[in-house]
Amino acid sequence: MNGVAQAQTGSFEDLIVAGGGSLVVLVNSGALVVSGGSTSATSAVSVAGAGKVLLRAVAGTLTVNAGISSGNGNISLLSAGSQTFGADGDVTTGVASSVAGSIDVSADAAAAQIVMDAGTVFQTDGGNIRLITRETGTDGGGITLGVLDARIAADRTSTPTLTGQASGWGSVAVVSNGSSIVDTVQTRSTTCLRARFG
Secondary structure (H helix, E strand, O other): OOOOOOOOOOOOOOEEEOOOOOEEEEEOOOOEEEOOOOOOOOEEEEEOOOOOEEEEEOOOOEEEOOEEEEOOOOEEEEEOOOEEEOOOOOEEEOOOOOOOOOEEEEEOOOOOOEEEOOOOEEEEOOOOEEEEEOOOOOOOOOEEEOEEEOOOHHHOOOOOOOOOOOOOOOOEEEEEOOOOEEEOOOOOOOOOEEOOOO
16 A cells, blocks of 8 residues: 555555555544554554554544554544553654654544553654644543653663753643543553653
């Protein structure tokens, strides 16, 4: 697949886009579920180069059970209903590419939540990360965080550093319009948020 527009029904697996093309999956009615396929049980969507990813559940929920990645393009995950990310539902862009793709996650219906598993990681290479519930009102649901990592690759080593934090790391915004924001496991040793300071 290489940026080809197709109207389809049913289920699909191993959505892989090569050559810099983008991927748009739009579900007009019902839930959108992203799971692993025959190629990989832990990776569901893979877009090479600067290709962008847009997954949108217009009227339903979004469940991500396997990874979504782009070489260095922006990734947008939009839904009316709640979004749930399993332990393998990582979202990554720009990792080790030195190009700052961004991650945007929005659940917009009343009481819609964003829930990350403790093992879920959203990761960029200095790109921004945003999570928001109920952009168009004040009665949104809560947000439960896994790991949000907007560091640059050079600082993401076996001995992590803060060298690029002030200038190279991306910003992180977590906004719940109407409810709470909590860490999945508040007693864990893993830092749940790594982002630009200042």
